[in-house]
Amino acid sequence: VGSIESAASDKVDVTMAAGLPHFSTGWTRCWGRDTFISFKGALLIPGMFKEARNIILMFASSLRHGLIPNLLDGCRNPRYNCRDAAWWFVKGVSDYIDFTEDYDILKENIRMRFLSNDKKEHEAKEINGEVKIMTLNDVLFEIFQAHARGIRFREWNAGNQIDSNMQYEGFNIDLALDEVTGFIFGGNPCNQLTWMDKMGSSKKAQNHGVPGSARDGAPIEMTALLKFGLEFVIRLNQNGHFEQKGVKTRNGMDLAFKDWAGRIQTHFEHYYWVPSEPEHFKDYNVNPLAIRRKGIYKDTLRSLKEANDYYLRPNLCIAIAVAPELFNPEKAQKCLATLEKHLIKENSLGIKTLDPREKMYVPFYDNANDSDNYLVAQGFSYHNGPEWVWVYGFFLMALTKFNAKSMNMTVFMSYLTNHKFFIQSNDWESLPEITNDNGEYNHFSCPAQAWSIATLLESIYEARKVLPKHQENGNKVQNAI
Numbered sequence: 001v002g003s004i005e006s007a008a009s010d011k012v013d014v015t016m017a018a019g020l021p022h023f024s025t026g027w028t029r030c031w032g033r034d035t036f037i038s039f040k041g042a043l044l045i046p047g048m049f050k051e052a053r054n055i056i057l058m059f060a061s062s063l064r065h066g067l068i069p070n071l072l073d074g075c076r077n078p079r080y081n082c083r084d085a086a087w088w089f090v091k092g093v094s095d096y097i098d099f100t101e102d103y104d105i106l107k108e109n110i111r112m113r114f115l116s117n118d119k120k121e122h123e124a125k126e127i128n129g130e131v132k133i134m135t136l137n138d139v140l141f142e143i144f145q146a147h148a149r150g151i152r153f154r155e156w157n158a159g160n161q162i163d164s165n166m167q168y169e170g171f172n173i174d175l176a177l178d179e180v181t182g183f184i185f186g187g188n189p190c191n192q193l194t195w196m197d198k199m200g201s202s203k204k205a206q207n208h209g210v211p212g213s214a215r216d217g218a219p220i221e222m223t224a225l226l227k228f229g230l231e232f233v234i235r236l237n238q239n240g241h242f243e244q245k246g247v248k249t250r251n252g253m254d255l256a257f258k259d260w261a262g263r264i265q266t267h268f269e270h271y272y273w274v275p276s277e278p279e280h281f282k283d284y285n286v287n288p289l290a291i292r293r294k295g296i297y298k299d300t301l302r303s304l305k306e307a308n309d310y311y312l313r314p315n316l317c318i319a320i321a322v323a324p325e326l327f328n329p330e331k332a333q334k335c336l337a338t339l340e341k342h343l344i345k346e347n348s349l350g351i352k353t354l355d356p357r358e359k360m361y362v363p364f365y366d367n368a369n370d371s372d373n374y375l376v377a378q379g380f381s382y383h384n385g386p387e388w389v390w391v392y393g394f395f396l397m398a399l400t401k402f403n404a405k406s407m408n409m410t411v412f413m414s415y416l417t418n419h420k421f422f423i424q425s426n427d428w429e430s431l432p433e434i435t436n437d438n439g440e441y442n443h444f445s446c447p448a449q450a451w452s453i454a455t456l457l458e459s460i461y462e463a464r465k466v467l468p469k470h471q472e473n474g475n476k477v478q479n480a481i
Helices: 032-044 049-060 085-100 103-107 119-127 136-149 220-238 257-272 278-283 315-322 329-343 390-402 409-414 417-425 450-466 471-480
Strands: 109-111 133-135 151-154 172-177 184-186 246-248 254-256
Touching: 032 049, 032 085, 032 450, 049 085, 049 103, 049 136, 085 103, 085 136, 085 220, 103 136, 133 136, 136 172, 136 220, 136 246, 184 220, 220 257, 220 315, 246 257, 254 257, 315 329, 315 390, 329 390, 390 409, 390 450, 409 450
Parallel strands: none
Antiparallel strands: 109 133, 151 172, 172 184, 246 254
């Protein structure tokens, strides 16, 4: 964390490097998604509240289309092909206030970087010297309001100048609220709007312009983060810190935040749960012919490619950790046990990003592969098997949500044995972005990734609040932490 002029939108801005040394300066340094996934573990738990405050306000100033950019690039050429950074941002604000009780930040005046969602209109206003001021509360409200009325735009400067691998349709961003369920659907088969954002680039292997892990529809962690955000603004409103009580939808309906959250709560299990017993299929929104593995939560909902919905991926861990109230505890426990059995191995630092039984599964990542193999060429398998470390932190947080009575800190820390030994032997004294199968070293991985270390720190912090120490081994546990 520091002030790097080449990465910030202003000379005084503090930014967080996504990883070292790969993402340390320039346009590669600062990413909205990475920053706010890392926010609690890297900034708030260590007590870096001033830096956290500045980063919130800097990203708030970049709001456009109701979204927070993933690639910030100092607000020179930010990209808004990212549907999750806005909700991680909302979570970051919530966590910041929890730690600091700094409610004054909500009233902070912010000079916005963009004067309109329309590029030509923005440029005209900028030439005329216009200034746009919003408070942080305004920014928060606009995120919810924009999603409620629907978000539809084509990326500014769409084409090879911002992405030489993207197909024409991939630059079109479309998100829409389903007023019945409260879920937000969006994306298309040509773009990748969540953290699983690998875009194929090999013409030889014919994966050029094809998302490696298309997750259009309503990804499970997006629905959970939305629910978390709604509960946050409901609390703010009840405490007198947020004036608005709801939004207006595309169809003109007044939708209270409480009502929106209630709709998600009511419909979540019915739409996302894949029952273990075939006799219960009729009670849930499932297609028995498409089911890949029973007793899990869907990864997405209503993806244009139905198989995507039924993949076992680690994103359900994020959802359980951030919005446990959406889940039936018994089902969540069974699902996490299934995930641990199939996606985590003895020497793993992270979690497999795809069920090994799937045809798309590849246990390694090779960004230099120049073969004609569709599944691996030029790193196409990035999120289809390789083990990502940051989601392991959310797996641990999910475990503690529903296993607090049967776990203690000794058991919890046993899940981090591999990580402890890795940090002790690693030149960076940190954790990597990814590994290959069973924790095997990956040459292309960033060796010190912010969100890898941050989410594990967050998981330990959260575990300490709810899990007892094992009395007989109390000293051992304390030393391990």
